[in-house]
Structures are given as C-alpha cells and as structure tokens.
Amino acid sequence: MRWIVALVLAAALPLVAGEYYINLASQIVIFAVFAASINLLLGYGGLPTLGHAAYLGVGAYVSALLQLKLHYANWLAAPIAVAATTAMGCAFGLIALRATGLGFLMLTLALSQVLWGTAYRWVSMTDGDNGLRGLARPTPFGLDLNQAMPFYYFALIIGVLSIWMMARFVASPFGVTLKGARDQPRRMSALGYDVWLIRWITFIYASFWGAVSGLLFVYYHKYIHPVSLSLANSAEGLLAVIAGGSGTLAGPLVGAAIVLLLKNWVSAYIERWNMLLGFVFVLIVVFMPEGVVPGFHRLWKRFVSKT
Amino acid sequence: MRIANLTHGALFMLGAYIGVSVMRYIPNLWVAALVAGLAVAAFGGLLERLILRKLGGNVFGQVLVTLGVSFIIADACLLGWGGDPIPIQTPAILQAPVRMAGFVFPAYRLAVVVIAVVVAILLYLLMERTRLGAMIRAGVDDPQMASAVGIPVSRLFTTVFCLGAALAGAGGVIGGPIMSAYPGLDADMLPLALIVVILGGVGSLLGAFAGAFITGFVYTFGVALLPDLAYVILFLPMILVIAFRPRGLFGKFAA
Amino acid sequence: MEALRLQNLKKSFGGLPAIADVSLTVAAGERRLIIGPNGAGKTTLFNLLTGDLSRDAGSIELFGAEVGRLATHRRVHLGLARTYQIITLFPQDTLEHNVALSLMGLSPTRWNTFGRVPQRFFADAGAVLARVGLEKAAKRPIAELAYGEKRRVEIAMALAQKPRVLLLDEPLAGLSREERGQVKSLIAAIPRETTVVMIEHDTDTALDMADRITVLHYGRVIVEGTRAEVVADPKTREVYLGH
Numbered sequence: 001m002r003w004i005v006a007l008v009l010a011a012a013l014p015l016v017a018g019e020y021y022i023n024l025a026s027q028i029v030i031f032a033v034f035a036a037s038i039n040l041l042l043g044y045g046g047l048p049t050l051g052h053a054a055y056l057g058v059g060a061y062v063s064a065l066l067q068l069k070l071h072y073a074n075w076l077a078a079p080i081a082v083a084a085t086t087a088m089g090c091a092f093g094l095i096a097l098r099a100t101g102l103g104f105l106m107l108t109l110a111l112s113q114v115l116w117g118t119a120y121r122w123v124s125m126t127d128g129d130n131g132l133r134g135l136a137r138p139t140p141f142g143l144d145l146n147q148a149m150p151f152y153y154f155a156l157i158i159g160v161l162s163i164w165m166m167a168r169f170v171a172s173p174f175g176v177t178l179k180g181a182r183d184q185p186r187r188m189s190a191l192g193y194d195v196w197l198i199r200w201i202t203f204i205y206a207s208f209w210g211a212v213s214g215l216l217f218v219y220y221h222k223y224i225h226p227v228s229l230s231l232a233n234s235a236e237g238l239l240a241v242i243a244g245g246s247g248t249l250a251g252p253l254v255g256a257a258i259v260l261l262l263k264n265w266v267s268a269y270i271e272r273w274n275m276l277l278g279f280v281f282v283l284i285v286v287f288m289p290e291g292v293v294p295g296f297h298r299l300w301k302r303f304v305s306k307t
Numbered sequence: 308m309r310i311a312n313l314t315h316g317a318l319f320m321l322g323a324y325i326g327v328s329v330m331r332y333i334p335n336l337w338v339a340a341l342v343a344g345l346a347v348a349a350f351g352g353l354l355e356r357l358i359l360r361k362l363g364g365n366v367f368g369q370v371l372v373t374l375g376v377s378f379i380i381a382d383a384c385l386l387g388w389g390g391d392p393i394p395i396q397t398p399a400i401l402q403a404p405v406r407m408a409g410f411v412f413p414a415y416r417l418a419v420v421v422i423a424v425v426v427a428i429l430l431y432l433l434m435e436r437t438r439l440g441a442m443i444r445a446g447v448d449d450p451q452m453a454s455a456v457g458i459p460v461s462r463l464f465t466t467v468f469c470l471g472a473a474l475a476g477a478g479g480v481i482g483g484p485i486m487s488a489y490p491g492l493d494a495d496m497l498p499l500a501l502i503v504v505i506l507g508g509v510g511s512l513l514g515a516f517a518g519a520f521i522t523g524f525v526y527t528f529g530v531a532l533l534p535d536l537a538y539v540i541l542f543l544p545m546i547l548v549i550a551f552r553p554r555g556l557f558g559k560f561a562a
Numbered sequence: 563m564e565a566l567r568l569q570n571l572k573k574s575f576g577g578l579p580a581i582a583d584v585s586l587t588v589a590a591g592e593r594r595l596i597i598g599p600n601g602a603g604k605t606t607l608f609n610l611l612t613g614d615l616s617r618d619a620g621s622i623e624l625f626g627a628e629v630g631r632l633a634t635h636r637r638v639h640l641g642l643a644r645t646y647q648i649i650t651l652f653p654q655d656t657l658e659h660n661v662a663l664s665l666m667g668l669s670p671t672r673w674n675t676f677g678r679v680p681q682r683f684f685a686d687a688g689a690v691l692a693r694v695g696l697e698k699a700a701k702r703p704i705a706e707l708a709y710g711e712k713r714r715v716e717i718a719m720a721l722a723q724k725p726r727v728l729l730l731d732e733p734l735a736g737l738s739r740e741e742r743g744q745v746k747s748l749i750a751a752i753p754r755e756t757t758v759v760m761i762e763h764d765t766d767t768a769l770d771m772a773d774r775i776t777v778l779h780y781g782r783v784i785v786e787g788t789r790a791e792v793v794a795d796p797k798t799r800e801v802y803l804g805h
Contacts, residue, residue, distance in 0.1 A: 048367045050374075098549055102366050106505055107549060110542050113498050117538025124535065173666060174675040180652065180663055187650050190612060192638035192667030192723070205675075231494070235374055242371070275382030281375030285368045286358065 002250075010156060014149045022148040028260050029152075029159040030216040035240035035252035036166050037209035042238070043246030044170050045202045046182030048105050050234050051112025054092070055207045057229035058115060059085040059214025064132040064224050065125070074138035074219075082211045089207025093200045112234060119226035131225030138219060145219070155216055162212055167249050169205065178202055232274060239277065242284055245294045313370060314354070315475050316497030317377035322347045322476025323488035324388050327395060336398045336480065344477035351472025355465050377493060385490050395483030415484055422481060426474065431512050443467055498541070506545040508556050517556055518545075563625055565590045565727050565757035566611070571620035573610055573781075580606040582781035584620075588727075591754040595772035596761050599801060602778040604761045605647065608729050611759075612644050613637050625726060639668060641726030645716045647735060653705040657696060657715055660704060661687035664719035690722045691715070694748060710741025717748060721756070728752070730760040734767055742767060765802075769793075777801060 014022050034056055041047045062084050066077035096107040119126050126132065137145040138154075145151040169175055181188045181195045188195055218224050227233065236259060244255025262280075267273055288295030325346050326339040333339065354376060362368040401414040434440040445453040446460040454460045479488070486492065502522050507514025521544055529540030548556060566588040573581040581603045588594045596604050609615040611622060613634035622630045629637050651660050662683040666672045671680060691697045694714045704712060713733060720728055733749065734742050742764075749771060752758055762768035769775065775792045777785040785795045792798055 048370070050370070095546055095550055102370075103505070103549070105367075105370060106501055107546075110498065110501065110505070110545060114539050114542045114546075117541070118536060121537055122535045168676050172675050172677055173671050173679045174673060176663065176679055177666070177672050183652060184650050186614065187646075187652075188667075189614075189634040190638065190644050190646075191664050191719070192635050193672065194633070194635045201675075231374075232378070235378075238371070272382040272386065274378045275386075278375035278378030278382070281371050281378070282358065285372045285375075286361065289365075289368060 007160065011153075014152055019148045022152045024260070024264060026148070026152045026155045026220055028257050029155045030213055030220060031237070031240060031260055032253045032256040033159050033162045033209060033216065034213035034237050035244070035256040036163055036249070037206045037213060038237045039241045039246055039249075039252045040166060040169070040202055040206040040209070042241055043248075043251070044175065044178050044182065045199060045206075047100075047199060047203070048238075049096075049108040049206075050105055050231065050238070051092075051108035051110075052206070052210055052237055053229050053231075053233040054112040054115050055085050055089060055210025056214035056217055056233070056237075057119065057224070057226075058088055059211030060218035060224045060228060061119065061126065061132070063215055063218050064135050067135055068132060074136070075140070078138070078215055081215060082208065085211035085214065086204060086208045089204050089210075090200075092207070093203035097196060097199055097203065109231065109234075112229065113231065116226060116229040116231070119229050126226065129226070131223055133223045135218060135222045135224075137222065151220065155220065158212070158216060162209055163249070163253070166209060170249065174198070174201070232277070235281075236277065239281065239284075243280075247294070312471075313373040313497065314377045314380065315471070315500050316493035316495070317380035318347050318351065318472050318475040319479040319482070319496045320384060320488065320492040321350070321380050322479030323395070323483050323486070323492060324384050324393075324479075325476065326480030326483055327388065327393050327488050330395065334396070336395070336484070340477040340480040343480045344473040347476025347479075348469040348473035351475075352465055352469045354472075355468040359468075360461075377497070381490065381493050388488070390490055392487045392489035394487045395480065397484040419481060419485070427512065427516050434512060439463075502542060502545040506548050506556060514556050563590055564588065564623070565592065565625060566759065567621075567623040567626075568611075569621045569623075571607075571610060571622065572618045573606060573615060574618055579781050581610065584778070584781065584783055586776055586783060586786065588757060588759055590625075590726075590757055592757055593771060593773045594757075594759045595768055595775045596759065596778060597763075597765050597768070597775060598778035598784075601780075603781040604778055605731060606781075607778070608644065608731050608761060611637075611729060612642065638723070638725075642729070643720040643723050643725035643727070644729040645713075645720050645731055645733060647731045649709075649712050649716055651704045651712065651716060651719075654703055656701050656703055657691055657707075658684050658687045658700040660715060661690050661719050661722055664722045665690070668723055687722070690718050693721075694718045695744075708741075710737050710744065713737060713741070713745055714748060717745070721752065725756055727757045727759065730758065732761055732763055734762060734764050746771060 010025070013025055017025070034052070037055070038049060038052045041049050041052075059081050062081035063074070063077045066072040066080060067074065072080070092108070092111050095111065096104050099107055120128050122128070137151065139145065140154065143150060143154075145154050170178070177188065177193055178198055181193065181198050185195045188198075217228070240255035240259045241252045242255065243258050244253065245251035263273060266276055270276060284295075322340075322343040325343040326336075329339040329342045330336070358372055358376075359369060362372065397415045401418050403414055404411045405414045405417055432440075434444065442453070442458045443463055446458055446463050450460045479492075499522065503515055503518035505518075506522065507516070507518025522541065525544050526537070526541050529543075530537045533540065564587050566586075568587075569585050571581055571584045572579070584603075584607065596607065598604055606615065610617050613629075613632060613636075617630055620630070621628055624637065624640055624642060627640060629640060629642075632640075652663070655663075662679065665683050665686055666679070669683075671683075688697055688700050691700050694717070696711060696714060696718070699707065699711070704715065707715070713736075717730070717733065720730075730749070733745055737745060746767070749758065749760075760768065760772065762771075769789050772789065774786065774788060776783055777792060777798055779801045784801055785792050785798050787795070
C-alpha cells in the first residue's frame, strides 16, 4: 500500500541524503503534523481556523519555559506542556464555538492574536522579541538527538504515531459523525447527535496534536520566538492543507512537503516569502479551489484524456 | 456587505505610505489623505471587481484571498518604502495643545476625534437616509430581488467596497501623525478593525462606533494598568461579548 | 398518557406571529394529520416541536415530559423523530451508510474515537432497508436513487430509531402517483407503538391516512376532529375557499 512505501522511503532517506536534506525532512515531518491537526478542524470538521499556530506556539513556549526557568527535564516538561495547551484548547473551543463559519474563524484569529501579542509584550516571561534560546533537545533512553539523523528518526516516529492516531480518529464512529456534522448539522441533530459537543471534542483533539507539533518544533529549533504564534504561521499551515487538499488524510502531508520545499527553494532567490505566500493563496483560491493536489489531478486527467 | 475582508489593515497601511510619498511633494496632510484615499479606493475597486466578485458566497475563499492580498501589500510596502518607520508631520495649525475644561489635549488628536465623528454621522446619513443607502441595504439583503427591481447591485457593491477602502486609505494618512507608517502597521490595525466589528455587531454602524469606543477606552486604561498584558485586554471585551451574545452588541445576525 | 401535548404555543418572527396560539393533544398511537393553507404555520409548528426553533411562550410535552427547553438532539433521545420537507441526506454516501448513521445516533458507540464502525450497524441497516423494499440498493449512493426512493429511505431512517413520536413533514410532496402509493402503504404499516403526526398539503390523498385532523390557519387551530367532522365543518371550507 502507498502508506507502507512512503514509510519505507522516509525511513531510508538518511541513508542517501546529506545533513541538509535530513534536517529539511525533519521540518517537513513537524509541519505535516501541524497541518494534519489543522485539517481535523478544516477538512473533517468543516471548521476553518486561522489561529492554530496558537497551539504550536503555546506548546513550544511552555516546554521552553519549564526547561529554562524551572529546569524540568524534557520527559517531564513535555506532558505538562501538552496538557496545558490542550486545556487552553478546551477553553478556546468554548469561546470560538459560540459562533460558526466566519464568526468562528474570526474568534480563532482573535484568540491566537491575543497570544501572539502577549508573547511579544510579556517580556519578563518570554523575553519578547528575543525569543527563548539555549534550549536542549530531549534525551529519550539517554540517546543524543543533537545530530540530524537521530533527531530525524525521533521526529519521524512521533510523526508517524501522530498521523496514525489522527487516521484512527477520522475513521472511527466519532469521525463518521464528525463528517456528518460537517455536511448536514441539522440532519445530524435530528438523528440525535450533539453537534456542538462533536465539534468541541474535535477542537480539543486538534489542539492536542497542535501542541505535539509545537514540542517537535521547539526541540528541532532549540529556540522559540513570538513569530511562531503569528497569523502568518497559521496561514502557512492552512496553505499546506489547502495545497494538498483538505478532503483526505494524505493531503495535508503532501501539502506540508510542497510548502516547505517551496519555501526553502524560493528563499534562495526571493527575500519576500510572505508576498509569494499571498500570491499563492490568491492563485489557489481562484484557480484550484479544491486544492493543488486534486487540482493537478483534474488537469492531468484532462490532459491525458486529450492525448 | 457580508464580505469577509482581511485586507483592511493592509489598506490602511498602504494609505499611510502613499500619504508619505505624496507629502514629499505636497507637504499638506489633507491633500495627501485625499490622494491616498482615492488611490486605495482604486486598488480596492480592482480587488473587488477582479477577484472578490468571483467568490460569491465562498466565505472561506474570501478570507484566504484577502489574507493573501494583505500579505502581498505588506511585503510590497516593505519593498517600496523600506523597513524603517516613517513619521508623518502633524499639520502646523494643529500642533499646539488645546486647553479645555482645565485639561490639556493635543490639538491633533481632538481633530481626529472630530473627523471620526463627522465621518460616522455622514456614513449613517448615507446608509439610513439617502436613496443610495436604501439601495445598498436592499442589495445586501436580497441581491436577486434588488436586481430585479432595477438596482445596479454589482456597481453598488464595487462602490461601497471602494468607499470602505478609501476611508481606510485616508485613515492611514490621518492617523499618520499619531502612528507613523511602519511595517507591521497592518497587523496592528487589523485586529482592531475586527474587534470593533465583531464586538459591535456585523451590519451595524452604531455597533462599530460603540465597539470602537469601548475597545479604545478599555485598551487605554488597560495598557496603563497592566502593560504586559495589553493585548489580552484589547481582545477581552470582544471575547466576553461574543461569549454571551454571539450577535455582538448591535449586530443583526451572528457573524 | 398523551404522546404530545402543546399548550398555548406562540412564536413570532419580528412582528409576524407565525404561531399565534396553538394548543393540541395527540394520543399515544394516534395518527394525526395537520393541514392548512400556505403560511398557516405547519412547518413552524414542527420546527418548534423538534427544537429547530425556540418557542416564545407555551409548553411542549412529550409523554408528560416538558421538552420546550431541550436541544433537538435531546428530544430525539426522548423518542422524537422527524423527516424534512426537503430531503437532506448524505448524497455521496451509500444507503447503508445513511441508515447506519441513523441507528448510531442513539448508541454510545458514536463517541468511540479509536475503533471502527461495528459491522452490526450495517447489518441492522440492511434489515431496515429490507422493510421498505430497498435492501438491494443498500450499497448504492443516495444520489443515484429516484426521489420516491429517497423519501422512503428518509422515513426508514426515522423509523430505524423506533421513535415514540414520528413527525412527517409533507411525506408525499413531489412524488409520482405510484410513489405516493408506496409511501402511503409504508406509513400505514408503521406499528402503533409509534405515534405519527403528519403535515400534508395534498389533502385529497392524506385525509384517509389519519385518525384525527387538525386544521391550522394563521397560526391558530381552526378545526379539529375526525375526518367526517372536519369535512363537514363550514370553517374548513372557508379556509380553503378558492382551493
């Protein structure tokens, strides 16, 4: 099956690629988990969100702060960071789900912006624009993860586990009801489903995996800065989902790879990544609203049928 | 108008920068505001006509496109005017402080308040008391019906969008002496605009005014008392209001 | 015990009273038909019963329990089911999937976030479909069905939950003569454990399906009684003048 092939290729990567590419691959794995968590809400839940960077960022910051200020070891800081971020997700979900559609979107944006601005201004805690540096990667079973390859495998294992869990989630009975609630909320209510609760639980689950991606993020970079909580970062995650297609589990993963590779390749030539990001958004929405991967698929089929 | 528009902060910033350039040749704030307003209006018109028009009820698409456009504008401004903040000169006649009821106010800020009130009143009169306003409201409520009775819905929508863009652009210049033009101005202005609309309620001018007032008030006091958590205080009224009343204070429907 | 008891129910939109003042009682096992000209408030009444709309005043009792303040899904768990005027099923999914979803609505399995949908739901769905003669189409998507077949699936889905009160919103609308016959016999075959309340516009066909008939006009009950009583009452003819 495709998944097994992909997994084998991913595992074999460090054997053929140099350090630069292994590091790039690590970043793709991390971004893929982030994008997949967004898609739980966007693709499967029908709840577009503009504030998911909040969970990545808070997960990262809490982990960093526990390490720097309280000198917690990573194995202790990690569950606390994830738990705290997920708790925040519970609260944010309660607020954001007071509205649907555009209102929900704006609320997720607003809540995320609060954290972004606070990260900059609460200098005594976060050191503001300097960010938190000098962080250490975890040492599972005493292994040193400071080299590219061991960290890559660490990230890959956690990444695969995360995606697998999310896959089980969307295929489960709950996942079926989630998709139902996305398509016909009124009908679902009439069948006895508590649509609000279904959405809230999904929101919390998505924030949990957002936090996990945040942990991987801060472990990889050994540094965290308020810009990771920005709207631009949420937008990049969103772009990954849209580029790959929000209808499938694989879509965001492919999209994450596309966006990161693009970003990496482009930054050698163009300084203004944000502008390119903006153009890409406009182009995708206007020409390929169902996503880049399905869009290309459609164009490819048309091309093949003509020749 | 029920368009999800995230470019507004960027339009404000664009106006500010255009104002800066205009003032290099004609050092008059009001002329610069006028020119910036017109230029940004033209840009807004293009945006609406060429792109937003095609996205009908696709709210998410509108959000993405306007978000993308805001990124483009932000980086374009960075390219065009550089990364350093550029101050805008306060007009000479309004530089001196004003004494009123024993307090001293900077004259320019008073002038801005006056302008804001005048604009709000004019907008209200336009929307509620003129035929044009009635047509616009009809076009928003039921575009097909309005079209059927001969209202040029399409042209009106573009006009309203341009008007909004013009106000944002001119606002950028008028706000210039207080805020300057700097990269990130759009990111600072957008949440304010969103808060005001969500807090005050979609579709209500009175709501926007009330929202702005409450937000400004709470923010200014909050920043003085708890500067570290200024951003939380900025969003707090909106979050609290939405939590208890998804429609906002005066909104016609939940956003 | 009455299946449904409405007392002084009121609902207005802006200044417009859609339901001015409605009180009615439906006995357990009864077949009640609600008729009235367009705008009489029939669908609004159903929306109030299911909780799609919240009432302004009055009480709604389901087998003695006040449900007016409950959300729709809670009322479903108390035994209320409904079909809609406009069929909104999940068109891309199979009949089996749609019915299984209906069966799962009352089951704790719906909160399972890790496993798979148990096979028995699909098996039970097959049995439900067999009762309406559509078991052969179980694996086909809803979109491929004729309108009449979709209507039968919708009713089957509602019945699958073994509701105590079933609300049918214009079940015969948009059907051909043959399809109408099939749906009518379907409804006639519903066991008496389920109380049926029906809205129908096509009074000619529907009148003989009901035990009692309620006539609504401008949000009020104008006439109520058996078919003979309603047909004889001069107020009924007044309401349908020009009909």
